[in-house]
Amino acid sequence: MRIISVVNQKGGCGKTTVAINLAAALGKLGKKILLIDMDPQAHASLGLNIPSEMISHTTYDLLIEPRLKLSDAVCELSENFHIVPSSPVLSALEQELSGKKGRENHLGAKLAKSDGIYDFVIIDSPPNVGILTFNALIASNEVIIPVEPSYFSLDGLNRLRETLELLESEIDHTVVMHILINNLEKRTNFARDFVHELERKHESILMQNMVSHSVRYKESALMGVSIFEMSDADHLHKEFLAIAEEVEGRSNILDMENIRNWMERLHGPRVVEEGILFSIDAPSAESVYLTGEFANWSRNGISMTRDSYNGLWQVTLHLEPGEYEYRFIVDGNWIRDPKNNDTVVNEFGQENSLLIV
Numbered sequence: 001m002r003i004i005s006v007v008n009q010k011g012g013c014g015k016t017t018v019a020i021n022l023a024a025a026l027g028k029l030g031k032k033i034l035l036i037d038m039d040p041q042a043h044a045s046l047g048l049n050i051p052s053e054m055i056s057h058t059t060y061d062l063l064i065e066p067r068l069k070l071s072d073a074v075c076e077l078s079e080n081f082h083i084v085p086s087s088p089v090l091s092a093l094e095q096e097l098s099g100k101k102g103r104e105n106h107l108g109a110k111l112a113k114s115d116g117i118y119d120f121v122i123i124d125s126p127p128n129v130g131i132l133t134f135n136a137l138i139a140s141n142e143v144i145i146p147v148e149p150s151y152f153s154l155d156g157l158n159r160l161r162e163t164l165e166l167l168e169s170e171i172d173h174t175v176v177m178h179i180l181i182n183n184l185e186k187r188t189n190f191a192r193d194f195v196h197e198l199e200r201k202h203e204s205i206l207m208q209n210m211v212s213h214s215v216r217y218k219e220s221a222l223m224g225v226s227i228f229e230m231s232d233a234d235h236l237h238k239e240f241l242a243i244a245e246e247v248e249g250r251s252n253i254l255d256m257e258n259i260r261n262w263m264e265r266l267h268g269p270r271v272v273e274e275g276i277l278f279s280i281d282a283p284s285a286e287s288v289y290l291t292g293e294f295a296n297w298s299r300n301g302i303s304m305t306r307d308s309y310n311g312l313w314q315v316t317l318h319l320e321p322g323e324y325e326y327r328f329i330v331d332g333n334w335i336r337d338p339k340n341n342d343t344v345v346n347e348f349g350q351e352n353s354l355l356i357v
């Protein structure tokens with residue numbers, strides 16, 4: 001499952017246009033697509049005219065409610081095209097989550113639990129770098145950065161590169177970048193110079209295909225459809241199909257092993273063939289145990305072993321459907337599962353991790 005955020009902190013550079021039409025184009029190539037609207041302005045949701053009776057939950061609910069699964073929050077626009085719509089209330093999330101542990105991991109954790117359901121998850125993001133954008137970046141292994149031929153949008157690009165470098169150095173999360181030029185008026189000298197400048201500075205991450213300037217994109221957004229629903233726009237259909245094919249082809253620059261490891265690290269416990277896999281990243285620990293209701297909260301708990309392959313301490317349990325509270329004991333210290341945002345406060349005022357099977 002490839003998870004791609006469309007990000008640029010500059011507003012109006014085409015994030016939503018690219019997110020909607022790329023998602024639609026990948027759908028045309030037969031891929032199973034999820035589009036997640038992470039912008040409180042909800043332009044992607046509006047731009048696809050989702051019937052209101054179809055919407056029971058939004059991105060806000062998905063991020064704030066531990067018990068809500070991704071599958072409960074999606075609207076099925078067609079068998080292969082699902083969307084999690086946004087709503088203005090999403091703007092309250094920054095404040096509600098500020099100061100909370102793991103606040104940037106909510107989206108990633110939900111997606112990691114649903115790994116493999118979609119071929120592509122495309123995330124439309126807001127025009128600033130706050131908790132919402134960090135949730136998108138941490139959930140993603142790739143970003144598409146739309147830039148318009150203007151030097152302001154290069155500024156957004158440079159700042160985003162800095163943010164991504166920070167993610168890499170602070171939490172060891174690599175996000176692969178693709179720059180997509182949008183709103184290009186090919187015939188102007190300025191546009192030609194701009195493209196050359198980008199090729200010179202960012203060649204390896206610049207996409208070959210570009211989105212041209214056309215009023216049809218604006219019209220399609222106003223009509224609440226993708227460009228593929230517009231008649232007399234064959235050249236634009238071709239344009240986005242070529243972009244989708246290029247995006248698909250760029251999988252060759254991804255380190256899939258690294259991506260799988262990242263998904264693993266984002267997870268709380270998850271279902272595997274043999275039961276429920278618990279894992280924790282504790283590279284310097286001497287001993288790690290799992291304890292909880294299923295082990296009568298024994299301080300000896302259930303011994304975990306270090307996987308030589310990915311370095312995580314792991315154990316797999318068979319558990320019947322239900323709710324379970326648990327903690328890890330790392331070198332004698334009782335801790336909550338740092339990868340699981342779902343917690344309940346126990347009688348000692350500490351947080352137990354909560355697992356719902």
Ligand SMILES: Nc1ncnc2c1ncn2[C@@H]1O[C@H](COP(=O)(O)OP(=O)(O)O)[C@@H](O)[C@H]1O
Nearest residue numbers: 011012013014015016017183212213214217218
């Ligand atoms: N290639 C394009 N040609 C013409 N208009 C475009 C193009 N890309 C975006 N627009 C228009 O520019 C405005 C901003 O685009 P949008 O995708 O909403 O940007 P963002 O999501 O980054 O704020 C919208 O009105 C959109 O229809």
Ligand SMILES: [Mg+2]
Nearest residue numbers: 015016039043
């Ligand atoms: Mg937008």
